[in-house]
Amino acid sequence: MFVLQALDIHHTFSSTEVLKGVSLQLQPGETVALTGPSGSGKSTLLHLLAGLEKPSQGQVMWGDAEVSTLKGTALDRLRNQHIGLVFQQHYLLSDLTVLQNALVPGWIQARHPQEEALELLARVGLSHRLQHYPSQLSGGERQRVALVRAVMNRPEVILADEPTGNLDQHNTQEVMKLLLELARERGSGVLLVTHDQALASRADRVLKLLDGSLVN
Numbered sequence: 001m002f003v004l005q006a007l008d009i010h011h012t013f014s015s016t017e018v019l020k021g022v023s024l025q026l027q028p029g030e031t032v033a034l035t036g037p038s039g040s041g042k043s044t045l046l047h048l049l050a051g052l053e054k055p056s057q058g059q060v061m062w063g064d065a066e067v068s069t070l071k072g073t074a075l076d077r078l079r080n081q082h083i084g085l086v087f088q089q090h091y092l093l094s095d096l097t098v099l100q101n102a103l104v105p106g107w108i109q110a111r112h113p114q115e116e117a118l119e120l121l122a123r124v125g126l127s128h129r130l131q132h133y134p135s136q137l138s139g140g141e142r143q144r145v146a147l148v149r150a151v152m153n154r155p156e157v158i159l160a161d162e163p164t165g166n167l168d169q170h171n172t173q174e175v176m177k178l179l180l181e182l183a184r185e186r187g188s189g190v191l192l193v194t195h196d197q198a199l200a201s202r203a204d205r206v207l208k209l210l211d212g213s214l215v216n
């Protein structure tokens with residue numbers, strides 16, 4: 001049983017085919033790096049896998065659910081169970097505190113796992129920032145909050161799109177170490193877009209996207 005599958009996905013933006021038949025399968029708990037030059041379609045693929053957009057052709061499966069058959073709250077609820085997202089832009093809610101941002105995925109599931117959030121925020125070194133707002137944090141701190149939010153529901157897969165693209169070397173190493181550690185501890189798989197070869201080599205597998213197709 002695969003936790004996430006792309007089945008012959010094609011995607012076209014205004015008559016340009018950006019993805020040209022991409023298929024991939026992720027096993028439970030597997031860590032996969034996705035590499036490829038700028039413009040090769042990595043972010044587009046992650047958006048489709050997250051169900052944020054529909055592919056022009058082909059299917060995305062979360063477990064045995066075909067994503068294009070879902071919509072509205074059913075889509076949101078299933079995404080929240082299956083997928084954790086960490087993007088280059090942190091997408092934290094600016095009117096909520098650090099602690100509240102970490103609790104948002106739980107609210108969607110009608111849970112209020114305050115203790116778990118506090119424990120995870122301590123793990124990523126943010127116990128002293130619980131009542132701060134995103135605008136009061138450094139870039140590295142924001143990505144650590146985004147990471148906690150992504151792992152809160154123990155999603156089957158964390159989709160991470162160059163999550164450290166805006167960070168310095170020290171913060172990049174720190175955020176990546178935490179991402180891989182927390183995912184492993186909590187049983188989540190990871191699909192990580194990265195240009196960092198050293199980081200990619202720490203994954204179970206490396207996929208390369210070239211001009212809209214996966215190559216070996």
Ligand SMILES: Nc1ncnc2c1ncn2[C@@H]1O[C@H](COP(=O)(O)OP(=O)(O)O)[C@@H](O)[C@H]1O
Pocket residue numbers: 013014018036037038039040041042043044045
């Ligand atoms: N919303 C969009 N509308 C039109 N073209 C897009 C859109 N998003 C991405 N593209 C184009 O699709 C191609 C792949 O982009 P992207 O998936 O962002 O690549 P990568 O993440 O590998 O750099 C690029 O040529 C980009 O300009």
Ligand SMILES: [Mg+2]
Pocket residue numbers: 042043044161
């Ligand atoms: Mg991209």
